[in-house]
Amino acid sequence: MLVFAHRGASGHEPENTLLAIEQALVMQVDAIEVDVRLSDGELIVIHDRSVNKTTNGNGKINKLSFKQIRELDAGKGQQVPTLEEVLATINGQCHLNIELKADRTVLPVLDLLEKAVSKYHFNYNQFLISSFNHHLLFEIKSINPELNIGALTASCPLTYAAFAEHLNAYSVHIDIDFVNQEFVTDAHQRGLKVFVYTVDDEDDISEMHYLGVDGIFTNYPTKSLVKIAHLKGVPVLPS
Numbered sequence: 001m002l003v004f005a006h007r008g009a010s011g012h013e014p015e016n017t018l019l020a021i022e023q024a025l026v027m028q029v030d031a032i033e034v035d036v037r038l039s040d041g042e043l044i045v046i047h048d049r050s051v052n053k054t055t056n057g058n059g060k061i062n063k064l065s066f067k068q069i070r071e072l073d074a075g076k077g078q079q080v081p082t083l084e085e086v087l088a089t090i091n092g093q094c095h096l097n098i099e100l101k102a103d104r105t106v107l108p109v110l111d112l113l114e115k116a117v118s119k120y121h122f123n124y125n126q127f128l129i130s131s132f133n134h135h136l137l138f139e140i141k142s143i144n145p146e147l148n149i150g151a152l153t154a155s156c157p158l159t160y161a162a163f164a165e166h167l168n169a170y171s172v173h174i175d176i177d178f179v180n181q182e183f184v185t186d187a188h189q190r191g192l193k194v195f196v197y198t199v200d201d202e203d204d205i206s207e208m209h210y211l212g213v214d215g216i217f218t219n220y221p222t223k224s225l226v227k228i229a230h231l232k233g234v235p236v237l238p239s
């Protein structure tokens with residue numbers, strides 16, 4: 001199972017900050033996941049629509065200027081980073097899952113990925129773009145069919161992973177509350193990888209292993225890597 005540092009190593013450092021990204025790199029994760037929004041045309045890395053929960057400020061992103069957001073403390077003196085700062089920090093050292101949280105992010109993200117390949121030592125196959133907004137994923141595939149996309153779901157649909165196959169996705173990303181053997185088997189039959197969020201508990205990691213999932217998003221990468229190493233060689237449950 002691959003380990004994605006969820007919002008960076010967010011169990012150790014403030015989520016979606018460069019500190020959390022750097023910590024995830026030290027932990028030698030397979031991939032890092034970050035949440036992306038737009039502020040004054042700039043791509044910024046923050047989960048919520050407002051700055052209230054993760055900074056010392058207040059207000060909605062779309063009511064604040066980029067300059068105002070950059071003046072906030074996102075924890076331990078960190079700024080809310082730009083996506084370009086995240087790309088420069090990772091510098092091609094691991095895979096990056098960019099989760100699009102807002103409309104109109106597709107074109108600027110695609111432009112920035114080109115820059116990351118030419119300037120920050122990434123290959124295109126190190127990127128995985130995901131979203132709960134499947135229209136954004138459709139838009140990406142129609143512009144660049146080669147780019148890998150991950151279709152997010154917080155449910156177990158009647159037709160299981162069919163929606164992700166229709167999007168020509170590389171992977172389906174499902175909430176741990178809804179993943180089950182039927183879903184994993186269906187996704188695999190459709191040629192899709194299954195990545196599950198958010199998996200921090202050791203028993204949950206074992207359960208994901210037995211289900212045969214391909215990767216987990218975790219806030220505690222080292223703990224998860226150690227647990228997964230212990231599970232190596234333990235057979236998955238027959239489907």
Ligand code: G3P
Nearest residue numbers: 033035099130173197217
């Ligand atoms: O991308 C996996 C996971 O991050 C999706 O949910 O709310 O943590 O962005 P959320």
Ligand code: MG
Nearest residue numbers: 033034035099
């Ligand atoms: Mg996310």
